[in-house]
Amino acid sequence: VVGVYAYNNNPFHLLLVFIFGVLGYFLNKMEYSSAPLILGLILGNLADSSFRRALFLHHGALWRLINRPLSFIFFAACVLTILSQTKVMHHVKKMFVKK
Numbered sequence: 001v002v003g004v005y006a007y008n009n010n011p012f013h014l015l016l017v018f019i020f021g022v023l024g025y026f027l028n029k030m031e032y033s034s035a036p037l038i039l040g041l042i043l044g045n046l047a048d049s050s051f052r053r054a055l056f057l058h059h060g061a062l063w064r065l066i067n068r069p070l071s072f073i074f075f076a077a078c079v080l081t082i083l084s085q086t087k088v089m090h091h092v093k094k095m096f097v098k099k
Contacts, residue, residue: 004013027034058064066075 001014001017004017005011007013024034027037054065055062066072
């Protein structure tokens with residue numbers, strides 16, 4: 001905390017340290033892994049800028065981004081990955097997998 005304030009003399013940075021400390025405490029308490037969060041923070045900006053560039057090149061048409069087979073496969077894999085992490089898919093897996 002002293003290092004953050006000494007670096008820039010900005011009280012807002014102290015607030016950020018406090019907020020991220022509380023967030024880290026609760027994520028640790030709920031046993032969340034920090035690796036996906038860090039990867040998301042690092043790669044999120046890159047993915048966003050690449051997506052904006054692709055939309056600009058295709059004049060805002062989303063369908064043109066997934067109309068080729070390989071890009072559709074990657075898109076479907078992303079959607080399935082996101083859906084597999086939801087509670088709905090957790091309950092669907094419980095229905096089909098019997099112990």
